Amino acid sequence: MAELAARTDLSVPTIKYYLREGLLHPGQAVGATRSSYDDSHVRRLRLIRALTDVAHLRLDTARAVLAEVDNAANWHDAVGSAHRRLVAPVEQPPSDDSLARVQALLDRNGWTLLPDNPLRENLARALDALSELGQLVDDELLDTYAAAMKSVARVEIRGIAQEDPETAAQHAVIGTLLLEPVLLSIRRIAQQNTARALMDGRAARTARG
Amino acid sequence: MAELAARTDLSVPTIKYYLREGLLHPGQAVGATRSSYDDSHVRRLRLIRALTDVAHLRLDTARAVLAEVDNAANWHDAVGSAHRRLVAPVEQPPSDDSLARVQALLDRNGWTLLPDNPLRENLARALDALSELGQLVDDELLDTYAAAMKSVARVEIRGIAQEDPETAAQHAVIGTLLLEPVLLSIRRIAQQNTARALMDGRAARTARG
Numbered sequence: 001m002a003e004l005a006a007r008t009d010l011s012v013p014t015i016k017y018y019l020r021e022g023l024l025h026p027g028q029a030v031g032a033t034r035s036s037y038d039d040s041h042v043r044r045l046r047l048i049r050a051l052t053d054v055a056h057l058r059l060d061t062a063r064a065v066l067a068e069v070d071n072a073a074n075w076h077d078a079v080g081s082a083h084r085r086l087v088a089p090v091e092q093p094p095s096d097d098s099l100a101r102v103q104a105l106l107d108r109n110g111w112t113l114l115p116d117n118p119l120r121e122n123l124a125r126a127l128d129a130l131s132e133l134g135q136l137v138d139d140e141l142l143d144t145y146a147a148a149m150k151s152v153a154r155v156e157i158r159g160i161a162q163e164d165p166e167t168a169a170q171h172a173v174i175g176t177l178l179l180e181p182v183l184l185s186i187r188r189i190a191q192q193n194t195a196r197a198l199m200d201g202r203a204a205r206t207a208r209g
Numbered sequence: 210m211a212e213l214a215a216r217t218d219l220s221v222p223t224i225k226y227y228l229r230e231g232l233l234h235p236g237q238a239v240g241a242t243r244s245s246y247d248d249s250h251v252r253r254l255r256l257i258r259a260l261t262d263v264a265h266l267r268l269d270t271a272r273a274v275l276a277e278v279d280n281a282a283n284w285h286d287a288v289g290s291a292h293r294r295l296v297a298p299v300e301q302p303p304s305d306d307s308l309a310r311v312q313a314l315l316d317r318n319g320w321t322l323l324p325d326n327p328l329r330e331n332l333a334r335a336l337d338a339l340s341e342l343g344q345l346v347d348d349e350l351l352d353t354y355a356a357a358m359k360s361v362a363r364v365e366i367r368g369i370a371q372e373d374p375e376t377a378a379q380h381a382v383i384g385t386l387l388l389e390p391v392l393l394s395i396r397r398i399a400q401q402n403t404a405r406a407l408m409d410g411r412a413a414r415t416a417r418g
Contacts, residue, residue: 009301043342043343046341046342047342049338050338050339050341050342053338080401080404092218105395106398110402111398111399111402112402113398113401119394119397119398119401122390122394123390123391123394123395123398126387126390126391126394127391129258129259129262129387130259130383130387130388130391132255132259133252133255133256133259133383133387134252135380135383135384135387137388137391140364141364141365141368141388142391142395144360144361144364145361145391145392145395146395146399147360148357148358148360148361149357149392149395149396149398149399150399150403151353151356151357152353152354152357152396152399153396153399153400153402153403154403155349155350155353156350156400156403157400157403157404157407158407159350160404171344174339174342174344175344176397176400178335178338178339178342178344179339179346179350180393181331181332181335182332182335182336182339182346182351182354183354183358183396184389184393185328185331185332185335186314186332186351186354186355186358187358187361187362187392188328188385189315189320189322189328189332189358190320190355190358190359190361190362191362191365191366191385192289192322192328193319193320193321193362194359194362194363194365194366195289195366195369198366198367
């Protein structure tokens with residue numbers, strides 16, 4: 001177990017805790033007090049660490065996600081069911097107006113969602129929260145997001161669909177979660193650079209005045 | 210205060226708590242035990258609720274973000290300083306390899322970041338976490354993200370830059386945070402629809418045999 005700790009940068013008490021909690025499968029017993037662990041344990045521990053450290057999931061959410069990874073029948077199911085686990089339930093029902101705007105967005109893009117898919121209510125609730133703060137999200141911005149995410153999803157899903165079903169299911173879940181910080185970091189870099197370019201452009205026009 | 214609670218869907222004890230903690234500015238005293246509150250209090254409470262409920266910030270992080278909103282000199286500063294507050298410090302330094310990949314991505318896109326900008330390390334660390342799990346993020350995906358986020362940032366920043374500086378500063382912070390769930394929901398909708406289209410296409414090809 002000391003070797004396992006060294007290979008995963010985790011402490012022995014932490015690994016014992018994950019074993020007790022059933023997040024990590026037991027090693028093979030060798031003698032009365034020793035067990036042997038293999039690469040599958042290393043991979044699993046790195047996955048747990050990534051879900052908690054990088055994706056900042058709470059341990060009970062991480063547990064639910066790991067169960068999806070273990071049980072997914074194929075990569076297509078894994079995408080949908082992982083999303084279902086990861087969507088926090090909305091505390092307040094969204095307004096009819098925002099629900100209608102979400103439906104219009106789906107229609108404009110030829111997208112469908114099952115009626116009980118929680119993404120619909122989540123997106124509508126996020127629009128409500130912004131409009132309560134006086135920050136209306138116009139359709140131009142929603143359509144810009146939709147076009148951008150279509151090109152993103154095409155590349156993301158193409159990679160997953162080429163793999164064998166088990167690896168693909170695992171990657172669907174990991175990728176959904178762990179690529180979010182990558183995408184959002186790049187969004188912020190783009191925002192800062194766009195803002196600076198716009199400020200510099202105005203300053204130059206004023207100077208030329 | 211009962212009226213304030215009704216207008217914001219918050220409980221009176223919660224509002225008293227925000228007053229004690231200094232997140233909400235005091236009302237105007239009218240008599241010994243009563244205070245009067247105005248629209249500025251309603252707006253502030255809705256903002257606090259949005260940061261904690263929709264953006265899922267912890268209260269100490271929400272407090273730091275509110276301080277940025279209150280102190281931002283202009284919308285350009287607000288974008289950068291809000292990001293700085295919102296980036297969680299990395300627990301482990303990123304690998305040189307990932308840092309080099311981030312720099313190459315910046316160079317390919319004509320982007321710059323100050324050397325101490327935490328986004329650089331955060332993005333590199335997220336790439337490390339994925340590669341430790343055997344999920345290599347190739348440059349094609351990074352470039353797809355960069356192109357998508359450029360078109361997104363152009364529309365987002367254009368809206369902000371048209372406003373007066375104070376409103377713009379507030380919107381820069383709110384927009385960065387509260388538009389993230391909107392963008393990520395749309396990404397998941399796009400992923401599910403792309404996955405289904407790909408599965409259906411394969412099934413149809415198999416059936417035609």
